[in-house]
Amino acid sequence: ExxxxxxxxxxxxxxxxxxxxxxxxxxxxxxxxxYQQALGQGPQFIFQYYREEENGRGxxxxxxxxxxxxxxxxxxxxxxxxxxxxxxxxxxxSMDSLWGYTFGSGTRLTVV
Amino acid sequence: xDSVTQMEGPVTLSEEAFLTINCTYTATGYPSLFWYxxxxxxxxxxxxxxxxxxxxxxxxxxxxxxxxxxTSFHLEKGSVQVSDSAVYFCALSEPGANSxxxxxxxxxxxxRP
Numbered sequence: 001e002x003x004x005x006x007x008x009x010x011x012x013x014x015x016x017x018x019x020x021x022x023x024x025x026x027x028x029x030x031x032x033x034x035y036q037q038a039l040g041q042g043p044q045f046i047f048q049y050y051r052e053e054e055n056g057r058g059x060x061x062x063x064x065x066x067x068x069x070x071x072x073x074x075x076x077x078x079x080x081x082x083x084x085x086x087x088x089x090x091x092x093x094s095m096d097s098l099w100g101y102t103f104g105s106g107t108r109l110t111v112v
Numbered sequence: 113x114d115s116v117t118q119m120e121g122p123v124t125l126s127e128e129a130f131l132t133i134n135c136t137y138t139a140t141g142y143p144s145l146f147w148y149x150x151x152x153x154x155x156x157x158x159x160x161x162x163x164x165x166x167x168x169x170x171x172x173x174x175x176x177x178x179x180x181x182x183t184s185f186h187l188e189k190g191s192v193q194v195s196d197s198a199v200y201f202c203a204l205s206e207p208g209a210n211s212x213x214x215x216x217x218x219x220x221x222x223x224r225p
Contacts, residue, residue, distance in 0.1 A: 004155075033212060042116075042201055042215030043156070056212055090155055092213070100146055101213060103155040 006091050006104035013111050018079045021107045023091030025072040032074045033101065034066060037088040049074060078109075086111045114139045116202050118216035125192055125223050133187040133219055135176075135202035143204040145169075145178050145185040146213070150199040159187075159200070192223045 005024040013019050025032050031050050035043035045058035049068035063079040072093070078085055088108050092101035119134040137143065144163045148156040160169030165180035176187045185202060202216040 006155075031211075035213075040217075042203075042217045043213070045212040045214070048212055058212070092156075100144075100158045100161050103148075103157070105153075105155040 004091055004093050004102050004104035006089075006107050008107060009105065010108045011110070013081050013109065015081055015083060015111055017081050018077065019081060019109065021076040021078075021089050021091075021109070023074045023076070023093075023104055025074065025091070025093035026095075026102060027072055029072060029093035029095050029102070031094045031101075032068055032072075033092045033094075034074075034076045035090040035092065036060070036085075037090055037106070039087070043090055046076070081111045083111050085109065114143070114204060114206060114214045116204055116214055116216035118200075118202050118219050121219035121221075123219060123221050125221070127194055127223055127225055128191045129223075131187070131189040131192045131196075131221070133200055133202075133221070135185045135187065135216060137183050137185065137202070137204050139183075139204055139206060141206050141208075142180075143206045145176070146203045146205070147174070147176055147185070147187050148201045148203060148215075150201065150218070152198075156201065192221070194223045194225055197221055197223045 033048040034046040037043040048056040052068045068074040088106045090106045091104045094101045115138045146161045147159040149159045160171040162169040162178035168177045199218045201218045203213045205211045
């Protein structure tokens with residue numbers, strides 16, 4: 001097992017720009033989820049992919065989108081960045097979600 | 113909808129003190145319950161889990177029992193160490209295709225020598 005790897009670790013963007021965050025999951029982990037963690041808060045569910053299809057979405061606008069690839073990597077794309085999008089973005093993958101997810105260390109996004 | 117409520121923090125304890133962090137939940141079905149820990153500057157690590165009523169999850173001296181009658185999953189440790197200082201999140205996941213994790217707000221634990 002190689003764990004869940006996210007890149008970049010830190011990122012600064014300007015309001016209105018677009019950003020792509022990347023995640024490399026463990027082999028065999030068909031489910032990948034993305035979470036937004038604002039400072040001092042618990043992670044909030046953005047969306048989930050299972051075998052490259054989105055199968056669940058939280059209360060986030062359509063400018064948050066994602067992709068999952070056959071090689072267990074995935075992307076989170078955010079368009080038209082807003083200041084409130086500043087947060088830690090966490091990727092989590094699982095082989096069987098009822099037994100828990102493995103989280104990456106996150107990407108710290110700052111929008112200025 | 114599903115929700116998780118954690119006790120207000122932060123919590124500061126002396127080394128070797130007893131720890132209890134309260135967690136209660138609301139769910140429509142029979143969720144799995146989890147405790148995750150987040151060390152400074154890092155992502156979340158699964159600490160322990162329980163998948164059905166009366167199950168006890170345990171790891172690294174931490175324990176939590178799935179109490180369906182009180183919808184609770186309180187985290188306990190008999191003797192905390194300085195290295196236990198971190199943020200602790202209680203979470204649940206409902207069975208089904210979209211088994212997202214619903215987290216509490218988290219609580220910061222500081223253990224002083």
